Amino acid sequence: MTYKILFLDIDGTILNPDHTYHPKTKEAIEQVRSQGIEVFLATGRPENELKEIADELNIESYISFNGAYTIYQEEILVHAPMKEEWVKEFLAIAKKFNHEVLLQARASNYVTNTDSILMKDFIELFQLEKVEAIREDKLDDILGVNILNALSEEASHYVLNDDIRLAQINVNGAKDSYDIIRKSMNKGEAVKLVLEKLRISPNEAIAFGDGMNDKEMLETVGASFAMGNAHPELFQYAKYKTTAVSEAGIFTGLQQLGLIK
Incomplete structure (x- = not known):
């Protein structure tokens, strides 16, 4: 399978509880980006509270507020306030x-x-x-x-x-x-809009998450990973289980797909 896009939750997926990340996580992101794979952050965090980690990982595109505000290379794809x-x-x-x-x-x-x-x-x-x-x-x-x-x-x-x-x-x-x-606007719905915009099939998309706010996102993509530290109820919605965030779960999962060494 050829993969074209990767969606990553932040807290508990990229970041450990102490707000650090495993060196292999950044290495994994750099390896897939070098293959032309688009990388998105996909988080419940507000937009302003993801800038630091986005800059550290050189990621320009993101789904924030659990899908309600989505940016692709500075273009606003979603802006959906609650009633x-x-x-x-x-x-x-x-x-x-x-x-x-x-x-x-x-x-x-x-x-x-x-x-x-x-x-x-x-x-x-x-x-x-x-x-x-x-x-x-x-x-x-x-x-x-x-x-x-x-x-x-x-x-x-x-x-x-x-x-x-x-x-x-x-x-x-x-x-x-x-x-x-x-249910009408969440990470999964935002992922669908991104895929439509970029003309990418769901089967060509990968996602990693650990929380129940990742449920719809994991259901949407072809290669979905629940982190080893995920909420117990999340595993049923993921195609794969990887190692915990503290054990470089993103690196392990992408290695499992044969995308990195």
Whole structure:
């Protein structure tokens, strides 16, 4: 099989919990790029919070906000904010159950409580730099939503309709935290739009992920890998299992496909 494009999640796939990456990960990316394979980051992170790792790995194209904002070589392919009425309802539910909420936009991240220790830990965990209190005038351009400190039975209240599902965050230190995922716009839907734009078949695409927000992406491509450290429920959606992020899982998987030495 000839492969033409590679999609990589960041946290837990490229980056270890301490925000470092295995030297072989960068080596693997450089090897496939030298073969003419396009490389995309595909993350739940906001756009501003992926720039550093993108620059380090020389990657220009990315899917951010779990698919809601997608760039191919500086061209915007997707810009899909959440419905404002949904965002307001999420905030009302969070207030009722005493949850913390982080709203992601291109300009900044907006939080329910800037003094919360739980929120401060989450901000540090994901290296979020631009953070401020929630502003009513910004609720119409929210691209991603995180719910913190939510027990599973409480978290289910955020599933307002059939277009919403919750993805538990698969990162140490983010216990009881969730991404709110749209079935109509997620990493998988963004991957489909990228493939259509570049006229690449899904069978010519590879993806690596570790979290439940990677589910649709892994279902979309021909060669899908769940990291060894992946959320237990993710393995059923991947064609292959590779080693953990700490064991250079991306390198191992691409080696398994015969793309690198």
